[in-house]
Amino acid sequence: MTPKVIHRLSIYRRILIELQAQGLAYLYSHQLAALAGGTAALVRRDLMRIGFTGSPARGYEVTALIDAVGKVLDHPEGLRVALVGVGNLGRAVLAYFLGRKPNLTIVAAFDSDSALAGRVIHGCRCHAATDLARICRELGVQVGIITVPAAAAQAAVDTMREAGVSSFVNFAPVALRLPPDVHVQEMDITTTVEKAGYFARRDGEAKPI
Amino acid sequence: MTPKVIHRLSIYRRILIELQAQGLAYLYSHQLAALAGGTAALVRRDLMRIGFTGSPARGYEVTALIDAVGKVLDHPEGLRVALVGVGNLGRAVLAYFLGRKPNLTIVAAFDSDSALAGRVIHGCRCHAATDLARICRELGVQVGIITVPAAAAQAAVDTMREAGVSSFVNFAPVALRLPPDVHVQEMDITTTVEKAGYFARRDGEAKPI
Numbered sequence: 001m002t003p004k005v006i007h008r009l010s011i012y013r014r015i016l017i018e019l020q021a022q023g024l025a026y027l028y029s030h031q032l033a034a035l036a037g038g039t040a041a042l043v044r045r046d047l048m049r050i051g052f053t054g055s056p057a058r059g060y061e062v063t064a065l066i067d068a069v070g071k072v073l074d075h076p077e078g079l080r081v082a083l084v085g086v087g088n089l090g091r092a093v094l095a096y097f098l099g100r101k102p103n104l105t106i107v108a109a110f111d112s113d114s115a116l117a118g119r120v121i122h123g124c125r126c127h128a129a130t131d132l133a134r135i136c137r138e139l140g141v142q143v144g145i146i147t148v149p150a151a152a153a154q155a156a157v158d159t160m161r162e163a164g165v166s167s168f169v170n171f172a173p174v175a176l177r178l179p180p181d182v183h184v185q186e187m188d189i190t191t192t193v194e195k196a197g198y199f200a201r202r203d204g205e206a207k208p209i
Numbered sequence: 210m211t212p213k214v215i216h217r218l219s220i221y222r223r224i225l226i227e228l229q230a231q232g233l234a235y236l237y238s239h240q241l242a243a244l245a246g247g248t249a250a251l252v253r254r255d256l257m258r259i260g261f262t263g264s265p266a267r268g269y270e271v272t273a274l275i276d277a278v279g280k281v282l283d284h285p286e287g288l289r290v291a292l293v294g295v296g297n298l299g300r301a302v303l304a305y306f307l308g309r310k311p312n313l314t315i316v317a318a319f320d321s322d323s324a325l326a327g328r329v330i331h332g333c334r335c336h337a338a339t340d341l342a343r344i345c346r347e348l349g350v351q352v353g354i355i356t357v358p359a360a361a362a363q364a365a366v367d368t369m370r371e372a373g374v375s376s377f378v379n380f381a382p383v384a385l386r387l388p389p390d391v392h393v394q395e396m397d398i399t400t401t402v403e404k405a406g407y408f409a410r411r412d413g414e415a416k417p418i
Contacts, residue, residue: 006408007400010400015383037384092302092305093301151231175245183409194313196394197313199212200374
């Protein structure tokens with residue numbers, strides 16, 4: 001599956017989980033498409049790709065579809081994620097994921113401030129940065145979330161890669177140098193808000209040039 | 210300027226602010242390029258575009274360059290940002306921006322839970338969702354951060370647009386329907402981490418197909 005299909009499946013699932021909580025049992029492809037922003041044909045193609053079909057009379061069964069998407073997206077034994085950098089942003093990410101998804105857990109956090117080692121922050125145990133490689137290996141960490149300052153990001157990623165981590169979400173405002181078999185998702189909140197600010201109308205102006 | 214140039218300028222500035230804090234007074238285009246992930250030629254072109262030049266002997270002056278980028282990115286009277294949806298994610302975003310940037314302040318937060326109205330959360334005053342249009346207009350809000358559930362996002366954006374908000378950062382997992390003169394930056398943390406998880410190596414496998 002391509003990153004775009006995976007992206008859409010993840011969005012479908014989140015919409016479906018919300019609809020399920022509202023008590024909806026069935027929905028049609030055009031309804032899901034309207035919420036996800038694509039066409040009904042694209043929804044049908046994506047779901048056929050994961051082997052899921054609806055009934056012409058009632059559409060897709062919501063609970064079964066959530067399970068089917070989960071079989072594609074989720075690791076059978078849960079995804080083991082570690083976070084590096086327990087500053088303001090790192091704590092926000094820990095709080096965001098706390099108890100959020102049973103199959104996606106931040107199993108360890110790391111910080112260069114050794115005073116944090118041993119503490120539990122938003123449900124996640126913190127460790128000294130010097131233990132990064134050892135603990136990632138012991139816990140079988142698969143995904144790294146990078147919330148350190150830009151200058152420290154590359155070293156953190158290199159250490160985690162050596163310990164077997166093969167996929168990263170990078171919140172640090174720096175482009176990481178990585179071989180092609182390593183997956184990186186960029187996630188830069190400040191830059192995103194600054195861009196939105198630049199393209200906001202300034203008093204009276206239509207749009208900045 | 211294009212969104213890509215604005216994106217790079219924002220990244221340059223964040224790197225420069227970190228280097229300034231470490232005491233660096235000058236740097237060369239190739240040093241900035243190495244940290245930002247582009248080429249030295251691209252850095253020079255971007256900075257020429259904002260009318261900034263370095264000296265061949267010492268490179269760019271860090272403090273002056275930070276100011277020059279700020280003149281392009283920042284609104285002269287500060288950017289007025291409002292956040293809608295004071296749940297787990299909304300609070301994390303408020304905490305992230307608390308005291309972070311003098312020229313980028315979240316001036317108001319809104320939630321459908323009227324019990325939050327009047328409270329100050331991470332330095333930001335909360336208001337009832339029913340006051341969204343009125344307060345956005347009164348405060349001259351330019352950018353909206355959307356941290357409500359998917360089903361509530363479109364209505365929040367529509368109300369803010371009517372109140373003059375022209376640029377959005379959307380954390381809700383839903384594609385917003387907006388006219389072309391409205392700018393939207395998508396920011397979906399769960400989807401990003403789920404994608405990273407999908408592309409993480411599973412036990413023994415090279416990569417999922």
